[in-house]
Amino acid sequence: MASASGVTVVGGGVIGLSAAWFAARDGFDVTVVDRASPHGGSWVAGGMLAPITEAWPGDEDVLALGVESLELWPGFAASLGVPLSPVGTLAVAVDTADAGVLDQLCAYLAKMGRKADRVTRRELRELEPGLGPSVRSGLSVPGDLSVDNRALLDALRRACAENGVRFAEQSTVDSWVTVIAAGAWSRDLHPALKDVIRPVKGEILRLRARPGALPPPKHTIRAHVSGRPVYLVPREDGLVLGATQYEAGFDADVTVGGVRDLVRDAEVVWPAVAEYALAECAAGFRAGSPDNAPVIRWLEPGVLAATGHHRNGLLLAPVTARRVLDLLREAREGGHG
Numbered sequence: 001m002a003s004a005s006g007v008t009v010v011g012g013g014v015i016g017l018s019a020a021w022f023a024a025r026d027g028f029d030v031t032v033v034d035r036a037s038p039h040g041g042s043w044v045a046g047g048m049l050a051p052i053t054e055a056w057p058g059d060e061d062v063l064a065l066g067v068e069s070l071e072l073w074p075g076f077a078a079s080l081g082v083p084l085s086p087v088g089t090l091a092v093a094v095d096t097a098d099a100g101v102l103d104q105l106c107a108y109l110a111k112m113g114r115k116a117d118r119v120t121r122r123e124l125r126e127l128e129p130g131l132g133p134s135v136r137s138g139l140s141v142p143g144d145l146s147v148d149n150r151a152l153l154d155a156l157r158r159a160c161a162e163n164g165v166r167f168a169e170q171s172t173v174d175s176w177v178t179v180i181a182a183g184a185w186s187r188d189l190h191p192a193l194k195d196v197i198r199p200v201k202g203e204i205l206r207l208r209a210r211p212g213a214l215p216p217p218k219h220t221i222r223a224h225v226s227g228r229p230v231y232l233v234p235r236e237d238g239l240v241l242g243a244t245q246y247e248a249g250f251d252a253d254v255t256v257g258g259v260r261d262l263v264r265d266a267e268v269v270w271p272a273v274a275e276y277a278l279a280e281c282a283a284g285f286r287a288g289s290p291d292n293a294p295v296i297r298w299l300e301p302g303v304l305a306a307t308g309h310h311r312n313g314l315l316l317a318p319v320t321a322r323r324v325l326d327l328l329r330e331a332r333e334g335g336h337g
Ligand SMILES: Cc1cc2nc3c(=O)[nH]c(=O)nc-3n(C[C@H](O)[C@H](O)[C@H](O)COP(=O)(O)OP(=O)(O)OC[C@H]3O[C@@H](n4cnc5c(N)ncnc54)[C@H](O)[C@@H]3O)c2cc1C
Pocket: 010, 011, 012, 013, 014, 015, 016, 033, 034, 035, 036, 037, 038, 039, 040, 041, 042, 043, 044, 045, 046, 047, 048, 049, 169, 181, 182, 183, 184, 185, 186, 201, 202, 203, 204, 242, 243, 244, 283, 284, 285, 286, 287, 306, 307, 308, 309, 310, 311, 312, 313, 314, 315, 316
């Protein structure tokens, strides 16, 4: 019989690695099994840690969990030695309908007691002189953070290894507990997840600032352009430009239409992107769930789920790792799994 400490985590994205790191630090004997898909959400993501600008009526549980996780982020990042960008988000609008979406968000945030300040056209340009001429109004959300998701994954792998986590491509161990943290693919790993988790495709681009081009914005910029959402997340050498969102199963192609929409809308918001080099086009899968909230619970004795993080898996990594650890500790103390 497996000892009450052997934990296999299936999935080496941000959720699996964070849970594995927390569990190993607490004395569990952890193996991460990962098949290294280039379409994992954690690898392709934009890196926004942004519960406030992601907020929307009906998703109150996600907002509360996101705010809880955002508070954990500075300590989480410091332990990993990963820098965070503290500059915040500007949410901007182009046409009247886009401005209406911002008004709705603003009213909702006020109702929920969250901080977001309306900014005028002139104030927007003082904050970000590179904004396009048709950007008309905005919202400043100073509390949002962002992180380089690939640097984060590297740091998590290092932290796991330093705490004795083993890595494998296939599970060969008889573990006490298996944690299913395989993102969108989790649906194929347990019958209870089959009709709960679904892949939500996202296309996303990485742009490199070329010599002579306007440097990237300081803030994360999120916009609605003729109804389509687009965001620009600054990086040291350029920016991440995302992202499309639609349901197409596990189709991993980057479509011409997806790239066209992203580039066209980004150019309205930040015209200098036309001068940048198109360094990477990628498609990845979010793990959608019926209520947009993650599934972090026992599926049966010995099988724990940590999946369904949809658009917020990076943001929710610390709070998820903490919840998984709490469940593992309870099981260890109660003598069950
Ligand atoms: C375009 C895009 C942009 C995004 N931007 C943001 C953002 O800015 N902020 C944010 O918070 N979130 C963002 N997200 C969402 C976020 O990326 C996900 O919620 C998060 O990555 C989920 O992490 P995960 O570890 O659960 O899954 P994943 O990162 O998908 O990792 C799952 C891992 O499991 C592995 N795997 C799958 N099946 C098996 C198997 N049978 N055996 C072994 N291994 C397996 C895969 O290879 C993969 O490595 C974005 C997502 C996309 C697609």
